[in-house]
Amino acid sequence: MIPTLRSPDQSFAFLREGYSFIGARCDRLGTDAFYGRLLGRRTLFLRGPLGVELLYAPGAFPRAGGLPASAVALLQDRGSVQRLEGQAHRHRKDLLVRLGSADQAERLADVFERYFAAALARWKQSDGIRLHDELVVLLGLAAQEWAGLPTHPDAERRARDLGAMIEQAGSVGPANWLARIRRAGTERWSRRVVRDLRNGQDDGTPVGAIAHHRDESGQLLDEATAAVEVLNLLRPIVAVARFIDFAAVELDRDPAWQERFRAGDDTAVHHFAQEIRRTTPFFPAIAGVADREFTWDGTTVPAGTRTVADLYGTDMDPRLWPAPRHFDPRRFPGQNGVANHLVPQGGGDVHTSHRCPGEDLTLALLERSIVLLSRANVHLPAQDLSVNMRRMPALPASRVVARFPSPGPGPSSTSLEGHRVGPDFIPGARPSRPAGPHPKH
Numbered sequence: 001m002i003p004t005l006r007s008p009d010q011s012f013a014f015l016r017e018g019y020s021f022i023g024a025r026c027d028r029l030g031t032d033a034f035y036g037r038l039l040g041r042r043t044l045f046l047r048g049p050l051g052v053e054l055l056y057a058p059g060a061f062p063r064a065g066g067l068p069a070s071a072v073a074l075l076q077d078r079g080s081v082q083r084l085e086g087q088a089h090r091h092r093k094d095l096l097v098r099l100g101s102a103d104q105a106e107r108l109a110d111v112f113e114r115y116f117a118a119a120l121a122r123w124k125q126s127d128g129i130r131l132h133d134e135l136v137v138l139l140g141l142a143a144q145e146w147a148g149l150p151t152h153p154d155a156e157r158r159a160r161d162l163g164a165m166i167e168q169a170g171s172v173g174p175a176n177w178l179a180r181i182r183r184a185g186t187e188r189w190s191r192r193v194v195r196d197l198r199n200g201q202d203d204g205t206p207v208g209a210i211a212h213h214r215d216e217s218g219q220l221l222d223e224a225t226a227a228v229e230v231l232n233l234l235r236p237i238v239a240v241a242r243f244i245d246f247a248a249v250e251l252d253r254d255p256a257w258q259e260r261f262r263a264g265d266d267t268a269v270h271h272f273a274q275e276i277r278r279t280t281p282f283f284p285a286i287a288g289v290a291d292r293e294f295t296w297d298g299t300t301v302p303a304g305t306r307t308v309a310d311l312y313g314t315d316m317d318p319r320l321w322p323a324p325r326h327f328d329p330r331r332f333p334g335q336n337g338v339a340n341h342l343v344p345q346g347g348g349d350v351h352t353s354h355r356c357p358g359e360d361l362t363l364a365l366l367e368r369s370i371v372l373l374s375r376a377n378v379h380l381p382a383q384d385l386s387v388n389m390r391r392m393p394a395l396p397a398s399r400v401v402a403r404f405p406s407p408g409p410g411p412s413s414t415s416l417e418g419h420r421v422g423p424d425f426i427p428g429a430r431p432s433r434p435a436g437p438h439p440k441h
Helices: 011-029 049-055 069-075 086-099 102-123 131-147 155-167 174-198 206-211 223-253 255-262 266-279 311-315 329-334 359-375
Strands: 033-038 041-047 285-289 294-296 299-301 306-310
Touching: 011 033, 011 041, 011 306, 011 311, 041 049, 049 285, 049 306, 049 311, 086 206, 086 223, 102 131, 102 359, 131 155, 131 206, 131 223, 155 174, 155 223, 174 206, 174 223, 206 223, 223 255, 223 266, 223 359, 255 266, 255 359, 266 329, 266 359, 285 311, 306 311
Parallel strands: 041 306
Antiparallel strands: 033 041, 285 306, 294 299
16 A cells, blocks of 8 residues: 555645655655655655666656656757657667767767866966856866867857756746746757758767757657757756766865875776765656556556656665765675666666666766866865755755865875765855765755
8 A cells, every 4th residue: 555645735845855855755654655746736756776667667657747847948848858758769869879878978078178177277276166167167068069069159158058957957936937048048049050050961970960860750850859959968968067066075075085096096986986976966856657557566556647756765775775875985896787776867778768868978077077186186175065955956055166286295095985974954154064065864
């Protein structure tokens, strides 16, 4: 029997509690599934790998109607690959998977490294930079160049517009409306890009591939849809800034990791990056609408039920991750291949489900950034690193102020033992670094 929450609607509670909403109720009820109402609609909430597997079963949970309109307007839009199902989805998804291949990921990381190196020369002359804001621009510029977009005076503004779509995806009200206006302008620009590219031959670039892509019936995508997919290619690259922010915090917390990465330990870089992905509060959950009746733990769930799977709660589930609030990259040699346990960007099979096709791009950028930050001797001065877990997606309050002093002997650490990460939300400014930047359950 799936329990039902007594309160008439949980929308306010979800906004108030953010990332911990589903997990806290699962813990209290002693279950991985419960019913509640979200925006007046009966909704099934799930936690754990079985729930993730269910939501990412090909074609079983169409995304249309799953997310609130405020998020859809910034992250999806009509006609995009996230809104497709069946053969139409598989055909479009194949294109995006190819564009996110390991080879493309390395090429993107190389472009980003060049922008990082140019910015680092400027950062070293500063008393401190807001790393997140700088990364949004660098990643946006790198994404545009990698994708094959021509250099343009507005490139930095486009990068910030892409960042605003991510920043306000979990918000409602004026901030969300302003981000939608900025998205509309970016979409008009993207349409012009598609139109110009279609006046010539496919130039072999990622944006060219989208502009000249034909659907499963052999027809060119309409201009508006192709423009949306260009944004779907660029925007997730800018979103990687959030992972890099938390990586910088962890590198500053334990300088021994920096020493290890400067020495060229590539295996450790990968494990560190995966632990950053696991512990970073990224997008909290995924939602879809059941296209057919199904059974959960002996209970029949009718078709048409909106269903939400807790991605963050699954990444922090103690049954899957012993001591989940303990930041420790050494856990990953035994966890890399476990399906639907590590799901910051979704679960299921990337070719057939709605799993993000850009995980190779994310990992390449994150791993390269970890090495670059370590070589640059990143240091975080005293600042407010508390994280409001009601804010989705979340960031340290200071947006990570970073300095890049000249390398020196400095304090040495040989701990590499991991540490306990911090609480959900610590209000107020902090005069120094808190016990942990990663707020958990």
